[in-house]
Amino acid sequence: MNYFYQQMLAFFAVVMTVLIILGFSFLQFARSTAYRSTEKQLFGYAEALIDEDLQTDKIENGQVILKNQGVSIFVFDHTDTMTYPSTTQNYISGISDSDLEKLKNGEPITLTQRNTDFFGNQINTAIVYQPFFTQSTGDFYGFIAVSAPISTIEANLKDIRNNLFSAFIFSVLGATVASYFFAKFQVNRINRIRSATHKIAKGDFNVHLENKEMDEFDDLAADFNTMVDSLKSSQEEIERLENRRRQFMADAAHEMRTPLTTINGLLEGIEHDMIPENQKQRSVQLMQNETRRLIRLVNENLDYEKIRSNQINLQKQTFNAFDALEMIIEQLKGKAEASGNELLLNCPKDLTLFADYDRFSQIVVNIVQNAIQFTENGKIKVTGEFGENNESIIKIADSGIGMTAEEVENIWERYYKADISRKNTKYGESGLGLAIVQQLVNLHGARVSVESIAGEGTTFTLVFPLE
Template sequence: MRMNYFYQQMLAFFAVVMTVLIILGFSFLQFARNTAYQSTEKQLFGYAESLIDVDLQTEKIENGQIILKNQGVSIFVFDYKDDMIYPSTTKKYVSGISDGDLNKLKNGEPLTLSQRSTDFFGNQVDTAIVYQPFFTQSTGEFSGFIAVSAPISTIEASLKDIRNNLFSAFVFSLIGATIASYLFAKFQVSRINRIRSATHKVAKGDFNVQLENREMDEFDDLAADFNSMVDSLKKSQEEIERQENRRRQFMADAAHEMRTPLTTINGLLEGIEHDMIPENQKQRSIQLMQNETRRLIRLVNENLDYEKIRSNQIILQKQTFNAYEVLEMIVEQLEVKANESGNELILDCPTDLLVFADYDRFSQIIVNIIQNAIQFTDNGKISITGYSDENESIIKIKDSGIGMSAEEVESIWERYYKADVSRKNTKYGESGLGLAIVQQLVTLHGASVTVESLPGEGTTFTLSFPFE
C-alpha cells in the first residue's frame, strides 16, 4: 500500500513521541505508587513510635486512635505471645504473622509495610500494615509489638488523583505531539519537495538549478551532491552540443570535400566517355582522377582509423628501431608537399637514435604532425629534432607558422576541431582528425605529447617515448 512520505514522517514522529510519553507515564505512575506506599509506611511507623514513646498508655492509645480514625488508621497492640491486648475484646485475636516475622520482632526488627486482604478481626478489608516491636524499659525484654494499619483505598485514592492528572497531561501531550508531528513532517517533506522540484527542472533540461546547502545534515549533503550532478550534467550537455556542432560541421566539410573530387571524377569520366577530352590530355585526366580518389580514400581512412583507435580495436606491435631512418624517410616523402607551400623541412637527429614504439603508428604520428605544420605554415621552416635522455626518446617538431592561442591549444586534440577554418579546404586538412588520432596513439603507447605555441610565432610539438 502506497503511503505519502509526509504521513510516514508524521506517523513515525508521532509514534516516537507516544512511545516516550507512555514509558514516562508508566514510570511516573510506578514511582508515584512506590512513593505513596513509602510515605504511608513512614507515617505509620511514626504513629507507632509516638505511642511507644508514651509507654503505650491506654489513654494515649485511645486518644491517638480517635485522632487517626478520620484517616482510617487503626492501632493494634499485641503482647509477646502474639495475643491482642488492644483494643480489648472478649474473644482472643492474634496478628497472624509467621513465626519468622515474630522472631524478627523479638530481635528488634520492625516489619515494613505489607498488605492484607482482611483485618485482625477477619473482616474483608484491604489494608497496609507495619509492625513495630516494643520492649520493657527496665529489663529490655521483648514485650510485644504494635500494628498500625491504613486502608489501601486511602492510598489508591491519592494515586487515582495522580492518574487523572497524568491522563489529562497525556491528552494535552497527545495534541501537542500531533501538532509537532505535523510541523516536523511538513518541514522534512518540504525539503524533499524542494529537491524533487529541482529534479523535475533538470529532467526538463534546465541545468541552471542550484539547491541551498547549509551543511547541517544528510539533506544538505544530498543537496551538495545534487548541485555537483547538475554541474556535471550541464558541462556534459555543453560538451555534447559542442561535439554535435563539430559533427555537423564535419559532415558539411566531408560532404563538400567528397563532392568536389567526385564531381571532378564524374566530369572527367563523362569527357572520356564522349571523346570530349583530347588524346594528349587523357593521361593527365587519369592522374587527376587518381589524385581525387586518393583524397577520398584518405578522408575515409582517417575516420575509420580514429574509430578503431577509440574502440581499442588496434593492437600495437611495439619494438625498438632506428628513429632516424623513419624520420629521414618521412621528410623525403613530405618534402614535395612542403615545397609547394614554400616551406623547408629540416631534420636534426642522431643517426643512431632509437625509439620503442609501433613502427607504423609511430610513422603515422610523425606524418600527421608534420602535415599539420605544413598546412599552417607558408614560406617558413619546419624542423624535426630528435634526441634521447636517460629514460626516453624525444622528438620535437617545430614550425614557424601562424601559431595558436592558449584556448586553441586546449582544443586541437578534439575531434573535428580546426584552428583556422579558412584553411579547411586545403588538401592536407580535410577532416580535422589528424591531431585527434595523434593523441589517441600517443596515449596507447604510454607516451606523452605537449604543445607550445604563440599566435604569429609558430608551434612546437614535443613527443616523449619511454624506453622498453
C-alpha cells in the same frame, strides 16, 4: 502509509511511551512515599503508647485524639488474644504464624493491608504491628496494632493522579504538534530531493541541493550533487561527441562530393560523346586523379580512426635522427623547388630518436609538406636539437603565409583548412594531415606545438622523449 504519518507516529509513540513510563513511576513513587509516611506515623503512635506502658486510660486518650484521623488502636497479648479494646468476644489479630514469630523476635511488622477491621467490618486499612516486652524479664508480652483507613492516602493520591492526567493531556497535545512539525520538516527535505530528481529526469541538470552537513539527508544531498555533476559532464560529453560525429559526416560527405561530381561530369561527357578525341586522354587522367584523391581520403580517414582507437602498434626503436631527416628532405626537395622554396637541414649527426620509424617519417613529411604548400619562394628549415631530460627536438620552420591565433587553435581539427578556397591543390588538402599528426604524436608520448605569425611564417616543434 505516507512517510509523513510514519514519522509522526514514530515520534508520537516515543513521546507517549516516555510519558506513560514517567507517569506510572511517579505515581508509584508518590504511593509508596504516602504509605511509608503513614506507616512511620503509625509506628510513632505505637511506640509512644508502649513508652506509657500501655496504660488503658492513655490509650483511650490517644484514641480520642486520633479519632478524626480514623486511627484505631488494638492490643494483643502473647497468645494473639485482643486485650484492648476489651470485649467479651475472643478476637484474634489474624496475623500469620511467621509474622507472629517475627514479632516475638522483636521485629516490628510494617504496613500490612486488610480489607476488614478486626471486628470484621468492611474497611480498607493500613496497619502496623509493634511488639512489646516485659521490662523486668524481657519476655514477649504481646503486640500493639495501629491502623488507619487507606481512604485518606488514596484521596491524596487521587489529587496527584488528576494533576498527572491534565499534565498528560497537555503533553499529548504538545507531542502531537511537535511531531507534526518534525515530520513535516523531514518530509520536506525528502520532497526537495524528489523534485530535484524529477528535474533531472526531464533533462535539466542545473540542480544543486543545499547541504548543511547535518545528517544522512545532507549526506544524501551531497552524493546527489556529485551524481548530478557527473551526469552533467557525461551529458555534455555525449553532446560534444554527437556534434563531432555530425560535423564529421557533413565534412566527409562534402569532401567526397567534389571529386565525385567531377568524375560524374566527365563520365556523362564520355557517354554522350561530347568530349573531343584529343581531350579524352586528359579526362581519363582527371578521373584517375579524383579517384586517387577519394582513395587517399578514405585511407587517411581509416588511418586516423585506427590510430584514434589504438588499433595500430608502434614499433619503437632508437635510430639516428640526422639520417632519417636527410631521407625525408631528399624525398621532398623536388616539391619544394617546384614552388621556389629552399629546403634546409641543420641537425647534429649524433642526434638519436626513439620512435616508430615509419610513423615518425609520416609526421615530419606531413608537416614539411604543409610548409611547402603554404610557402612560396621562401625558406623551409628543418632543425634537430638535443633537448632537456634526454629529449630530442625537431623543428620545422617556414617563411610562408603563417596563421592567425584563431587559425592555429583549429589546425588539429579534422577537415580544418584555414583558407577554404585553396582546395584541390596538387598536395590534396583534405584537412586530415595535422589531425593524424597529432594522434601519432600523442601515441608516441611526444609533444607538438605551433608558433605562427600571419604573413611571416610558421614553426612546428616536436619533442620526443628518449627511451
